[in-house]
Amino acid sequence: MIYKERRKSSELLMLEALFVRNGLSEKDSQYFRGLEKGYQGELLFDSWMEKLTSDCLVINDLLLKQKNNHFQIDTILLLAGKIILFEIKNYEGDHFYEADHLYRISKEERNNPLLQLEKSESLLRQLLQSYDFEFPVHSYVVFVNSAFTMYQAPLNKPFIYPTQIRKFLQQFNQVKLTISAKEQHLAKHLTSLHISKSPISQVPEYDFDTIKKGIACSRCKSFHLYTDGRKCICKQCNQAEFVESAVLRNVKEYRLLFPEREITTNDIYEWCKIISSKQRIQRILDKHFNKVFLSRFTYYEIKERGEGC
Ligand SMILES: [Zn+2]
Structure with missing residues (x-):
């Protein structure tokens, strides 16, 4: 077992x-x-x-x-x-x-x-x-x-x-x-x-501003994707993925790489790059995360059961 x-x-x-x-x-x-x-x-x-x-x-x-x-x-x-x-x-x-x-x-x-x-x-x-x-x-x-x-x-x-x-x-x-x-x-x-976070990790330094943005194809990792209705299509291998799932996959990656940053509509919009409207990003975040209002700043937190991510 x-x-x-x-x-x-x-x-x-x-x-x-x-x-x-x-x-x-x-x-x-x-x-x-x-x-x-x-x-x-x-x-x-x-x-x-x-x-x-x-x-x-x-x-x-x-x-x-x-x-x-x-x-x-x-x-x-x-x-x-x-x-x-x-x-x-x-x-x-x-x-x-x-x-x-x-x-x-x-x-x-x-x-x-x-x-x-x-x-x-x-x-x-x-x-x-x-x-x-x-x-x-x-x-x-x-x-x-x-x-x-x-x-x-x-x-x-x-x-x-x-x-x-x-x-x-x-x-x-x-x-x-x-x-x-x-x-x-x-x-x-x-x-x-068991210690889940290794103290001997060899991940090099990186930062949000310089890292390549966009959604990588879940199958071939190409960044040549476009949106067609509710789907993201890969020009390289024709893999189709729902926009919602592609965005959530990329939010998960964003959280992994930038645990200290808040999840905001603007950042995820920039991170995903190919989603043409911020409203679409916002709708997906609204659905899967808890919205937190902090004076004039809004960010998202994962729901208790970690839905989506
Ligand atoms: Zn592909």
Whole structure:
């Protein structure tokens, strides 16, 4: 059972929005593409984990803190009486392993995921201890990309290669023990400790005035959109989206990138750019947000249940 779903981090969402709006340097774009690739690898691993039939709890994407050390865990598999921790890598191409270091075939050294795994495992163990949870922890690095090869692969390391994943996970389906309140309690506790806003985000500086405005197509990310009645149409791929939904999608992005700014008709009008009338923007905001009047200034706040956004 999936106890905690995986979601894109706010860092990834912000970088994605800035990438589409030409707000990233080449170096930042490269960092963004790396994060995005890692995320795709995690989703691929999730698709295997969802097929597990044993009684278990799967906790995805945890950011935890132990004695001032933040550590991130891609996936935790909680079985009766034990914890399996997975570090997922979507590395691609030919690599080789030598003297505890990992290199691309071009000899460029890469971060050895084992070091990250060992650190996470140790910090998780300390954290469990501090809350009096007694569970043995086993951990593995899973290379999910079928185009990944490691030469001189060591036999004694907890590495799972693409061709082994299916069989490796099948072993957990043989576990007949069922989870108890103890595991449920641990899952609840770990999830409650999750830190949703990462303190180690690498989003570059940006500002409202210089960032590219407009509505990007939800499918191909092109800005070549026009409105036709109630729809926004993409000239590039012909994708049609209701104006209302396109505006709300862009308000959501505006809130993500500028949490300190108020949502005003003028700003959203400028942000969306292709909507020809402010009244139309105002009608959509009126419908989905609470209007707040502050002397001669009006802005919008999200409704209690976060309708629309
Ligand atoms: Zn398009």
